[in-house]
Amino acid sequence: MTMRIEELKPILEALIFTASEPITEQELAQILPEADRATLAAALEALRRDYEAEGRGLELRRIAGGYRICTRPEHHEYIRRYLKTRPSARLSMAALETLAVIAYKQPITLPEIQEIRGVNSARAVRTLLEKRLIEPKGRKPVVGRPILYGTSREFLIQFGLNDLSELPTLEDFEELTEGASVS
Amino acid sequence: MTMRIEELKPILEALIFTASEPITEQELAQILPEADRATLAAALEALRRDYEAEGRGLELRRIAGGYRICTRPEHHEYIRRYLKTRPSARLSMAALETLAVIAYKQPITLPEIQEIRGVNSARAVRTLLEKRLIEPKGRKPVVGRPILYGTSREFLIQFGLNDLSELPTLEDFEELTEGASVS
């Protein structure tokens, strides 16, 4: 006998809350072998809708292929008052540009990144590695066997993406920039 | 003009969720000077009642004179199951460092590892063996014939490497530190 949606929902809520990182449907299924996958999916969907209700301070989000409970962005000012934090140091434009090139062209080597950006990008790559936004993905089988870089799970988490397909395509940007530059 | 209960509730929920320790009514009042104390108390009470509703996996508790969001005790079994799944993919700093020494210096004996790290590494080696990240690679032909350790196939899989030659070298690191010129 499989678990019902109403039984599953509170358990899923407790598990997602406990996990310190987004927890995937697969992980949840492993923890709950007594639930069948369809019911699990339905319970997750029901839980997500509960969190969408008016007057909640929290939301259930799909990030990096998993589920996570977060505060809603509109309350950030009060939370900052409490945590006494300021918006954390943002990435420099150099780092963001480098990250954009890696996100769209992965896996990509340092020389290839530099070719597109037209400037040395070693420091930006190091910054991104330190922040765990990118990670090595093997080596390219060419002379010197340079390291290939790609985006990490942390990248998805920090940019609130469920997976890479959620990024707009480069063609979308082409339209945008064409409109702007030809004017 | 003071804040209304409906405005306050989500903010209180977000604040209690974010706090790493039980947060007191007084602290909440300090963060929210725009709310009067009576409304604040009423909003907290309303929030507590929301959490008491059927089918929730979380509860709002008064602990140590403050408020805290916790999982409900009845789900503890599932949470234990989850917590048990966690450590397998992760390593402590001691284990990571020991693994690094083994990866770069293999095959290597326990006394040699300890010589490099300067600390007893027996437990870290045991952890790595348990996680199958390292494996015995014969014995060193010296007094006591200590076991030689090396990294395993599992190590390559977990770190996304095809073979050991893909490990970053000092040269790779220097490339990022000093910065190569545009090719």
Next chain:
Amino acid sequence: MGREGESPDRCEEIPLHEREPERASLSPYTVKLDVFEGPLDLLLHLIKQEQVSIYDIPIARITEQYLDYLRRMEALDLTIASEYLVMAATLIYIKSKMLLPAPARAADEAEAEDPRQELVRRLLEYQKYKAAAELLWSRAEREQATFTRGRLETDETNPEVNATVFDLFRAFQRAMERLKERQELVIAREQITLAEKIAELRALFRERERVDITALFEAACSRRELLILFLAVLELVRVALIRLVQTERFGRILALRASDVDPEAEATALRMTRDDHAD
């Protein structure tokens, strides 16, 4: 502008929305190169400022303006990253090619390659990533406004870290650095003898009348050095070269050169140390 051609650290924390208006309002005479992420970025800025089409760049005019920026940078004594110079050479080359009379141009027009073509391709390509970077910035902005739950007790029982091969490499480097430090310490330790330490202290007291012995002890790098120092101090006391003074129980210990130990000097030393404590 750093030698890597990237924004210097101080740009690290300037959010885009604060930088953009600044850039837009810059007159040609106040523009600084370090606002730009590289020569392609600078070229895009010039093209936008001149309101010309990226597909039909008036190369002579843009080249002149580009070189003008570089000259101004030089005038300000700022190093110009090599990438900017390479681009300057490229622009001059394109300009010269376009000035050349094209034989039978009309006939071959369809096939004749526009010397600007490669540059246009690179600019268009770069422009896409620049737009993508701005999108990432706006996404990060939203994410920075959301918070996850505070720590739970279960987190503390699991103080473990995720790791990549770079973490692994760093861990290895850390272990090797510690090893080197320990080896140097061992060498240093073996080099110091009691006789040398005594000679060292004698030299010190030839120069100074008062020495804070507690500070000397605190500066010792190892137990062995501490022991040798202690024995050396005792030896100097034994031969009556120095005298130890302590102003209060468990307070700091001062060593006074013995020849200077008269009641007055001692009183001065004591008073001074009390003042030290008052600080």
